[in-house]
Amino acid sequence: MFYLPNIVLVVVLALLGIGIYCILISRNLIKIVVGLQIAVKGAFLALVLAGKLASQIDVGQSIALTVIVADTIVAVVALALAVQIRRKFGTLDVHALMSLRR
Amino acid sequence: MGFMILLLTGFVLTFTAPWIRRRLRKWSLPVFLLYPLAALALLWNISETIQKQSAIAVSLPWVPSLGVNLSLRIDGLGWLFGLLISGIGALVIVYAHGYLHHHPQENRFYGFLFLFMTAMLGVVWSEDIFLLFVFWELTSISSFLLIGLEHPEEKARKAALQALLVTAGGGLALLAGLVGLTLITGSSNLSVMNTLNGKIVQSELYLPVLLLILAGAFTKSAQFPFHFWLPGAMAAPTPVSAYLHSATMVKAGVYLLARLTPALGGTPQWHTLLTLFGLATLLAGAFLALGQTDLKRLLAYTTVASLGTMVFLIGLGDSLAIKSAITLILAHALYKGALFFVAGGIDHSAHTRDLNRLGGLAGTMPFTAFAAVLAGLSMLGLPPALGFISKELVYEAALESASGGNALIALIALSGVTAVGIWVAFLPFWKKPDEQTARGHGEEITLWLPPVLLGLISLGLGLLPGIASKALVQPAVEAVLLKSTPVKLALWHGFTPMLALSGLTLAIGTVLALNRMRFQPAVQTILQTLAPISPERGYERGLTGLKHFAALQTNFLQNGYFRRYLMVTILSGILLVGIVLLQSDSLPWTSFTPPRFYEVILVGVILTGVFSVTRTSSRMVAAALLGMMGFTIALIYLLYSAPDLAMVQFTIETLSVILFVLVIYRLPQFTRTRGGPPAVLDVVVSVAAGVLVTVLVLTLSAVPHDSLVTSFYAENSLKLAQGRNVVNVILVDFRGFDTLGEITVLALAGIGVFALLKLSGKTEAIRTSSQEETK
Structure with a gap:
């Protein structure tokens, strides 16, 4: 069995940081989805790692599995929405969706 | 038990x-009257x-876990109040049948009325304060529903x-107090609490409560x-x-205080407090x-004054004051109810x-005028009405x-109050009409019978004060004071x-009334x-x-920009978790293990992938890189002895890449929407979020490893x-x-996506074709 928590932690940090940064600065809906995918991948890793470190491997893994599926649902719906938004508004710029606020 | 069934019936009636x-029209009157009459019986x-x-006393378990x-x-x-609520309630039903005839909200009015009647009976009969x-x-x-009955009016x-x-709002305070x-x-x-006066009064919670x-x-009592x-x-x-x-x-507020x-x-x-607020x-x-x-x-304002008197009397708290408070409650309910009926008529x-x-109006509305005189006598406190006795008692207590x-x-x-009583009860009927005066038409029995009945009861109780004191007032007074208190009301004390x-x-009242x-x-x-400093203005402000x-x-929080929403969420998360982390013990940095070379390779691949994704302008490359990262992560799972996870990740990742490619194929090229230097705040927030999660994971290794959940799963996985x-x-x-649940969500998401992509595309096609036709 291998223990490699610390080097993988760097990956967690990088994925989450870059993913969130990507979401924050993007106005393109597809880029936001990509950013979200990156950040969530960091979250999976963090979950599995946490399970490992806390000696609760099975719990961490079973929750990570749930999150993987949930994330896929999110990505699929988000992409479908993106296609629809493109059809309706003619753009993928999220600022163009301000009219949804009211 | 009958009382419990009565209250439940009331809630059923609320909805039916x-x-x-609607079904019975005017024949609904006897049906509706059954409810208050049953209560009276x-x-x-x-x-x-x-x-x-x-x-x-009756008791059924309701929420036993909360006691x-x-x-x-x-x-x-509770008996006296019950009589008033159901007795006047019956008269209100009769009255409403005349008054609200052809009112657009007439049908639902009765639902609200029964809701109120039941709730009010519940208030005065409850033994458990939370039920109350x-x-x-x-x-x-x-009350809200009934005041807003004519909701088209602002x-x-x-x-x-x-x-x-x-x-x-007062109710919330009350809950905290209870x-x-x-x-x-x-x-x-309630009856247990009422025996523990010493303990309550000495508690340091007494004043806030x-x-x-x-x-x-x-x-509640205005x-x-x-x-x-x-x-x-x-x-x-x-x-x-x-x-x-x-x-x-x-x-109800007066009831609760009593x-x-x-x-x-x-x-x-x-x-x-009570005497001060009561007098004010x-x-x-x-x-x-x-x-x-x-x-x-x-x-309404004289009602406010009377409620103040009641609170003042309860604040005095001796047996004489309580006696006069109860008498006033009875007298006031009778004459004020009647006068409202008269005003409505x-x-x-x-x-x-x-x-x-x-x-x-005395000529055109003789019966209403008669009712007004009866009720007016009581309000002015003239003998032999009950109001006279109650006013004497108020003065005696004061x-x-x-x-x-x-x-x-x-x-x-x-x-x-006396002056107002003269205006309301006598002016509309006996003042000489002049050119401003509105002409009235006749009166209906449903509108004059209820006030006449109330007025007669008020007069009767005044004439037979023995019945009033023995049957109505004394039991109530004793229930308040929890001791035997003989009550003897009389018209004439010398x-x-x-x-x-x-x-x-x-005398003063009459002078005031005549010089209106x-x-x-x-x-x-x-x-x-005084209006600018009135409490009402304060409420409006x-x-x-x-x-x-x-x-x-x-x-500020929901300004429509995606970035703001995310920023607020992440920052509050960082703040809340960060505070807790800072207060906990230091991190176990000692457990650092030197990485192996293939780990370094995997990590390097992921890091390169993620950096390239952010730099690339090709959508296809982005999708491919995302997939590559996913597969590499799956490999890390394998190293972590998580083969199931790895399999799922492989499958999902393949699907995601295909999906991305399919979708991206339909969408335009990436364009750089935001030039210039990277925003410092964005960088700080993203780095902070990453660091927070990393630190959280690290902290976990410092948590004691004797979790019950894992051992439970390990033990019972095979056995159960x-x-x-x-x-x-x-x-x-x-x-x-x-x-x-997750499978269901997945299926629903699939259906949703299908609908999003397919159905609305069709309607759009229909719309464009019809537009072409119109052209």
Whole structure:
């Protein structure tokens, strides 16, 4: 069995940081989805790692599995929405969706 | 048990009454009357028990885990209130059948009315204070619905909201107070609490609990400075004003104070607060009433004054004061209910409630005029009406209390009330009509019978004070004081100071009443000058302030920019978790293990991938890189002895890449939407979020490893679920329903995506083709 928590932690940090940064600065809906995918991948890793470190491997893994599926649902719906938004508004710029606020 | 069934029937009627009304039309009257009459019959049935100063109690478990039971206990006080609620309720039903005929909201009115009637009976019969609270809030809600009955009018909506905010706000305070009381006494039973006065009074929670409960009672009973919602509530139809806002609901606060007298009373704080607020309300109500010309508003402000008197008397707290409070409750419910009925009858006939436009109606409405005289006698405190006895008692109690100022204040205020009584009960009928006067048409039996009955009861009880004292007042007084207190009401006590004061009140009142035209404008001017500092204005300011604050907060937190939403969420997360982390122990940095070379390779691949994704402008490359990262992560899972996870990741990742490619194929190229230097805040927030999660994971290794959950799964996986793969067993067995839910969500998402992509595309196609046709 291998223990490699610390080097993988760097990956967690990088994925989450870059993913969130990507979401924050993007106005393109597809880029936001990509950013979200990156950040969530960091979250999976963090979950599995946490399970490992806390000696609760099975719990961490079973929750990570749930999150993987949930994330896929999110990505699929988000992409479908993106296609629809493109059809309706003619753009993928999220600022163009301000009219949804009211 | 009968009482419990009665209350449940009331809730059933709440929902079926509109339907019954629609089906039976005017024949619904006898059906509806069955409910209050059944209540009266039940009360009549136990009258002997009540006379013997004992009580009827029933209890059913309701929320046993919280120790809340459906316990009812009907003692003398609950019995008297029950009689008033169901008796006047029956008359209100009769009256409403005439008054609301052809009203657009007529059907649902009866639903709300039954809701209120049931809730009010529940309030006065509850033994458990939390049950009482539930009923208490239900009366507020039904009051809101009834005030807003004519909701197309803005005035009605505003008044309804105002009444709800004030009374329900007080209700929240009351709940906190009741919880505090339960904490002190360890019981939620009223009769248990009422035996623990010493313990409650000595507790350090006493003052906060007292203040909270008083806030609840004062808002409900329209005490100064919360009195303003009651005149506003006059936007409700007259049967509602007569029932809720004079005879019953507003007395709920007074009821609660009387009920809790043995538990909370007898302290200087109780005495001071109640007498102070009571007298202030009495004065304010009387003075405000003198400035009004609308019949209903006149009555509303005198109701405020009477409620103040009741609170003042309960604050005095000796047996004489309680006796006079109970007598006043009875007398007031009878005459004020009747006068509201009369005012509604006048409104119905002459189509105005303005004093200046009313006069000479005695000829066209003889029965209503008769009712007005009967009720007016009681309101003015003239013998032989019950009001005379109650006014004498009020003076007696005020004189017996330590300060003579009480009696003086009562004299001034009650003179004002007397003047208003003369205006309302006599002016519209006997004043000589002039050119301004509105003409009235005849009267209907449904509109004059209820007030005549109430007036006759009031007169009868005054003529036979023995019955009133023995049967009605004494059991209630004893239920409040929890000791045997003989009550002997009498019309004639000889020449006493009370009689002199009573006479003086009448004299001043009459002088005031006759000179209405001379001083009323002056009162109105004073009221207008005071308007900017009135409590009502304060309430309005508070409401506008709240709206402004809400708008400000919404504009800040939900300004429509995605970035702001994310920023707020992440920053608050970092802040909350970070504070906890900083307070915990230092991190276990020592556990660092040197990485192996293939780990370094995997990590390097992922890092390169993620950096390239952010730099690339090709959509295909981005999708491919995402996939590559996913597969590499799956490899890391493999190293972590998580083959299931790796398999899922492989599958999902393949699917995601295909999907991305399919979608991206339909969409335009990436364009750089944001140039210039990277925003510092964005960088800081993203790095902070990453660091936070990393630190959280690290902290976990410092957590003690004796978690129960894991060992439970490890032990029971094979034993209970016959599976060796613990992760799988958790997913399909221990958390089977979660997984089922997830499958459902997945399926729904699939359907949703299909609908998004397919269906609306079709409608668009249809729209474009039809547009082409029109061209």
